Amino acid sequence: TAPLVIGERSFGSRLVMGTGGATSMATLEKALVASGTELTTVAMRRFGPTGRESLFALLERLGIHALPNTAGCYTARDAVLTAELAREALETDWVKLEVIADEDTLLPDPVELARAAEDLVGRGFVVLAYTNDDPALARRLEDLGVAAVMPAGAPIGTGLGILNPHNIGLIVSRASVPVILDAGVGTASDACLAMELGCDAVLLATAVTRAQDPVGMATAMRYAVEAGFRARHAGRIPRRTLALASSPLEGMIAGSREEDAL
């Protein structure tokens, strides 16, 4: 599999993990290892200093890049502040930008999101922008200079999969930066489909951390992303309305050429 390149970094895994919803450090560690992830988000506003430190220590020990996010921010101003704090604390210019509109949907506020993206790019951040599945907003974010657009398949934590594959396909077809499906994944086939639609990577958290068997699901997701990526590049058969026999039967009884055997 070709590496995933975002900004100037390159990743062997196309599965980005979140840590939210995990029930213990021990299980989280096993799930992260099973997932094969090389990039994991950390909510800057979610932890006390102790919790944060132990999570960073875990990621460092596992050789996983920590990607701070601005979860819990409802305005561009808050998101920029949080990103600056993360830059200082973690010595990284990378930030996963989230600017949420309301608690019920946790969907991004498009106006504040665009504002924050513009500001952060101007401040030299490498911005990975969590967005809805709107192709127009994705294009605008790319024009503003984000390093990756991260459309939601469905609202965070719903496990509804990809509600609008058509829009995800449109976003992919028009993007020149990586597209990372973010939010909505509930099971492996959702992640697989995201990759088949042309996404460059998949980000998920609760689908793994809240599964009955987080480690088993993390393994499933690793395989699913791999499967979808390979299927996308292997060139699938076209869809047909009527059946097509695997191979024609006529004139094959006495065939002797190698092709007849297949």
Add this chain to the structure above:
Amino acid sequence: TAPLVIGERSFGSRLVMGTGGATSMATLEKALVASGTELTTVAMRRFGPTGRESLFALLERLGIHALPNTAGCYTARDAVLTAELAREALETDWVKLEVIADEDTLLPDPVELARAAEDLVGRGFVVLAYTNDDPALARRLEDLGVAAVMPAGAPIGTGLGILNPHNIGLIVSRASVPVILDAGVGTASDACLAMELGCDAVLLATAVTRAQDPVGMATAMRYAVEAGFRARHAGRIPRRTLALASSPLEGMIAGSREEDAL
């Protein structure tokens, strides 16, 4: 992964391959190896003796069980005759039973199918029955003694995926023999979904043999089946209408317990 048990045999792989549509022996060999399959169907009525021999030799060399099928049969009588010929030629009691209704859909004729299944079971065959996605017919076939029911996701060669996941789920929930999704798979997420619905294995041919890169697609399918099987058993999160934050934000600023970190 737990082995797939059909009748008295056990298989490490849950991907059953067909050979139809392959364009060369060399590519077929590579694709079969990449798929990891341990069970591959061979159309008894499709080959001249030369072609058949070279295909059997290939499967034997690769350590893959050859499963003769009755593709091209339109009546119970023809299917039973073909199965008997296969038993004699291949010294196996196993047969994948296909009794086709017409060329446009290649869907099974339910009446002739049931008749053939009953006859073959009476003759001591281990019958893996290709059927439509009708839960009532699947139940009847099981009552007749087949070793596995193989519902179509969509007509053969269409690549339409699983047209009726509800019915596949019903078949699985009522079956006490293995259920193998057969026909319709177009890409990896289709195979993954089949396993998540509870199928015990997936059979596919043209999705691999007619893909632009058959070997790449074979690898994708191997991963997809693995992903779906593991996801099924890992216990996915429930679907929700509204969003669920990965973890609550309240009261976490000063948290010091390990759970706060997640």
Add this chain to the structure above:
Amino acid sequence: TAPLVIGERSFGSRLVMGTGGATSMATLEKALVASGTELTTVAMRRFGPTGRESLFALLERLGIHALPNTAGCYTARDAVLTAELAREALETDWVKLEVIADEDTLLPDPVELARAAEDLVGRGFVVLAYTNDDPALARRLEDLGVAAVMPAGAPIGTGLGILNPHNIGLIVSRASVPVILDAGVGTASDACLAMELGCDAVLLATAVTRAQDPVGMATAMRYAVEAGFRARHAGRIPRRTLALASSPLEGMIAGSREEDAL
């Protein structure tokens, strides 16, 4: 709207009603009137003599043809017996044939269904056959001489709509007798879609009788069937991947031809 022709009869309405699930005679009467139906099924095995008589009296008063059905029959033999009883009691050769496989799905048993259809046609019945959505079985029933095939959109009473529109479309495209979507309809858009797929009529019962407002839903269904029939014949626009402006904007500023105005 062109009339629906089944056998030698012609109907102005393309909505066939069932009576099951109704909670009172008075509400049923209003719902039947609101639906505009001219053909309504009656379960021969479901009633005591009193109930049956009052239902027939109602239908006669409303000028609605009573179509006896064989609901509750699990074998061809029972279905034929029930049809003969109905013929004697109602002096009609028409019968809606149902041969059920099991209580959980209420789906037809394909083998017993085909057997009963053949027998009843031989006995001179006009057979409207309730079937699953299998194109092969639908074809076989037509070859056996049924006057209409009635594929299920989904199991009876589930309200799941049309689980497999592809199969319903296949059945329609291959049929030369009327196709009546039967079972599964939950709401108006399901009935509308059935007609757009090319069905000649829709049969439903619980979607109306168990709705919170049966009369309101009956009216909705009447409109929905009409809408779908007209849309089918009006020739819908093709589906497109990208947008198409309602009309091009270029060069229109100074336009003066009538076409420019639109």
Add this chain to the structure above:
Amino acid sequence: TAPLVIGERSFGSRLVMGTGGATSMATLEKALVASGTELTTVAMRRFGPTGRESLFALLERLGIHALPNTAGCYTARDAVLTAELAREALETDWVKLEVIADEDTLLPDPVELARAAEDLVGRGFVVLAYTNDDPALARRLEDLGVAAVMPAGAPIGTGLGILNPHNIGLIVSRASVPVILDAGVGTASDACLAMELGCDAVLLATAVTRAQDPVGMATAMRYAVEAGFRARHAGRIPRRTLALASSPLEGMIAGSREEDAL
């Protein structure tokens, strides 16, 4: 049917028509009449003076309110200018606001849209805002004071129907102004579904004007909107996984109560 109330006006029809794509004034007139619409959009930037006049004359003659739209505007500034021109020309404060992001999708630019909505509301316009299907943006537009939100089912002219029913349902459940499904409708069942999801009205143009028989499709759409509205309010049956007999068969043989008859 209860009237549709937008701002201080009330409409007997819940079908809003566009005129784009019509091929002649005569056909357009017949289609408008057949649709029963009382509100029809007119693209202010699309016509030369002659064309516009004849269209307005037609609408006036038919007693249909003309709703000027800002189709073809790519910035808030252009949209506001166009709205002001319309106000002067048509002596109406009503405007359907469109601010398009790009020609390929004709989807709204969320940032410019919000800006234009705020500006126009401040200028005293009654703003009906064409938006994407993003629940967060719909909420923001409502907070800015628009009189109706008009989410796209799919990109304009695609005929893809409602790509994301979940989002349309979310928008409806959170809105306190009318929600009008706008764009994407291809056939009658799409319009019916929109109403069942709880939309207060449906706007469509090319689905009618570019149909093979525009007048037939206009009639179909009128019925479909009526069907969906009534079905919504009639309280549909719940969806079930397993079948439910229309009425139980047990103990009915000798039944004599009225209920037994149904």
